[in-house]
Amino acid sequence: MQKIDPSEVTPKKLYLSRRQFIGSAGVITAGALSLAACAGNLPNVTVEPPVYTGPTTDELGATLTTYQDITNYNNYYEFSTDKAAVADLVGNFPTSPWSIDVTGFVSEPKTYKIEDLQKFEPENRIYRLRCVEAWSMVIPWTGFPLHKLLDDVKPTSQATYVKFTSIFDPKDMPMQNSDFLPWPYVEGLRMDEAMHDLTLMVTGMYGGPLPTQDGAPIRLVVPWKYGFKGIKAIVKIELVDTQPTSLWMQAAPDEYGFYANVNPNVNHPRWSQATERRIGEIGRRKTLLFNGYEKEVASLYTGMDLKINF
Amino acid sequence: MKLNNKFFNQWFPILVHIACLLPIPWLIADAWLGHLTADPIRASILRTGKIALELLVLSLACTPLNTIFGFKPALKVRRALGDYSFLYVCLHFAIFVSLDYGFDFQFLLPELTKPYALLGLIAGLLLIPLAITSFSPWPKRLGKNWKRLHNLVYLINILSAVHFVLVVKQGVTEPYLWLILIVFLLGLRIPPIRHFLSGFFVHAE
Numbered sequence: 001m002q003k004i005d006p007s008e009v010t011p012k013k014l015y016l017s018r019r020q021f022i023g024s025a026g027v028i029t030a031g032a033l034s035l036a037a038c039a040g041n042l043p044n045v046t047v048e049p050p051v052y053t054g055p056t057t058d059e060l061g062a063t064l065t066t067y068q069d070i071t072n073y074n075n076y077y078e079f080s081t082d083k084a085a086v087a088d089l090v091g092n093f094p095t096s097p098w099s100i101d102v103t104g105f106v107s108e109p110k111t112y113k114i115e116d117l118q119k120f121e122p123e124n125r126i127y128r129l130r131c132v133e134a135w136s137m138v139i140p141w142t143g144f145p146l147h148k149l150l151d152d153v154k155p156t157s158q159a160t161y162v163k164f165t166s167i168f169d170p171k172d173m174p175m176q177n178s179d180f181l182p183w184p185y186v187e188g189l190r191m192d193e194a195m196h197d198l199t200l201m202v203t204g205m206y207g208g209p210l211p212t213q214d215g216a217p218i219r220l221v222v223p224w225k226y227g228f229k230g231i232k233a234i235v236k237i238e239l240v241d242t243q244p245t246s247l248w249m250q251a252a253p254d255e256y257g258f259y260a261n262v263n264p265n266v267n268h269p270r271w272s273q274a275t276e277r278r279i280g281e282i283g284r285r286k287t288l289l290f291n292g293y294e295k296e297v298a299s300l301y302t303g304m305d306l307k308i309n310f
Numbered sequence: 311m312k313l314n315n316k317f318f319n320q321w322f323p324i325l326v327h328i329a330c331l332l333p334i335p336w337l338i339a340d341a342w343l344g345h346l347t348a349d350p351i352r353a354s355i356l357r358t359g360k361i362a363l364e365l366l367v368l369s370l371a372c373t374p375l376n377t378i379f380g381f382k383p384a385l386k387v388r389r390a391l392g393d394y395s396f397l398y399v400c401l402h403f404a405i406f407v408s409l410d411y412g413f414d415f416q417f418l419l420p421e422l423t424k425p426y427a428l429l430g431l432i433a434g435l436l437l438i439p440l441a442i443t444s445f446s447p448w449p450k451r452l453g454k455n456w457k458r459l460h461n462l463v464y465l466i467n468i469l470s471a472v473h474f475v476l477v478v479k480q481g482v483t484e485p486y487l488w489l490i491l492i493v494f495l496l497g498l499r500i501p502p503i504r505h506f507l508s509g510f511f512v513h514a515e
Binding site for chain 2: 065068069072077081083084133135180181248251252255267270271272274275277279280282283284
């Protein structure tokens with residue numbers, strides 16, 4: 001995370017505001033079409049957004065996605081495949097008490113209560129989130145780098161991968177009663193990816209607690225990878241010696257690989273990854289290699305064919 | 311069917327026209343009120359596409375509704391349903407090209423070569439001659455060929471449903487249900503099945 005100097009912030013005028021858009025779109029298309037796209041979402045979640053005093057752009061100058069949009073547009077298949085429906089369905093899901101087992105090839109396996117994790121000093125980081133479905137957001141997370149947690153349990157030399165597992169709670173997660181996906185959600189990282197300082201264990205958002213629909217009480221955020229790598233509601237972290245098979249690799253191995261690095265040059269088999277729709281903006285942005293974190297992470301993949309290791 | 315009275319025959323097509331047009335003000339209202347999710351462009355594309363598919367499948371249901379259930383008014387609205395479907399296909403495509411891609415052909419053209427987009431494009435293009443020839447004087451002028459041409463709608467239905475299948479992630483079952491429904495409605499046209507069912511339903515009344 002770089003500190004953002006105000007002079008680096010791209011002027012607002014470079015971004016089409018919604019108002020301007022409505023005007024221009026009226027020229028482009030029939031009036032009905034322009035109206036169809038003028039956003040401005042009514043709140044469907046009743047919780048008050050937290051008071052946020054941090055920076056309002058990422059290091060590239062892009063404006064933060066609104067709290068409203070981040071909490072009402074969620075890919076969280078345990079609750080619903082409808083992104084706009086998740087917020088209304090998470091009400092009963094208990095995020096406390098909560099604990100995480102950290103086991104496997106470690107010399108000091110531990111079970112952390114969620115409160116215990118406060119010992120890892122929380123940091124605020126603004127990350128771009130690029131969904132594999134070609135939309136994106138800019139989100140101010142609060143969390144701590146995963147390497148702090150891993151150092152705490154002292155991985156042994158046999159540990160080469162980290163496997164994350166979500167909670168299996170079909171009573172409160174309605175879609176887990178159906179076996180259309182191989183529950184529970186599993187994700188994985190290579191050890192060097194897991195130890196990278198950008199890799200964040202997230203417990204908060206917009207200066208407040210992490211909303212349930214965004215993965216409370218604790219989720220993973222790996223900003224240079226597609227959003228689905230950011231496993232939510234984590235209950236287990238295992239250090240293993242073989243590459244974990246993620247839920248999406250198991251469900252559709254030809255479409256979702258282990259690495260899932262954001263890459264405009266490697267298309268999804270069914271759609272292009274060259275561009276993305278930034279939530280809250282009109283039109284499309286070019287997708288950046290490694291989601292704009294190329295400088296920080298490209299060296300992790302030196303010599304690897306990213307088309308094969310997608 | 312008992313519904314074949316004069317009053318109903320008069321009003322049924324009008325009701326269908328109104329029902330087919332209502333989604334437009336409804337979409338505008340939802341856009342205005344911010345009810346189109348955090349990604350209103352995607353939501354508008356999905357919604358117009360879905361309505362187009364619904365109307366296309368409804369037009370496919372008209373013939374079996376008449377032949378099997380003896381519901382004649384369905385024939386009166388069959389062409390209108392197809393034409394309205396084409397209207398929503400146009401909206402669907404226009405939003406995709408303008409609001410989503412901003413007419414940026416550098417990105418639009420590669421995307422259009424993806425199977426999902428290609429199938430949608432072919433289905434949409436095939437609908438054009440059907441929409442045009444659904445108005446007079448074409449039905450008379452084309453005679454027997456009109457029917458042959460309009461049998462293309464069977465293919466268009468299947469292409470549209472597969473187009474839908476190709477844009478959803480694993481685990482989303484809805485497009486498959488549409489595909490099954492289309493295959494079912496096509497199956498009802500197979501003569502032995504049609505004769506068996508029409509005998510069953512019409513005589514049972």
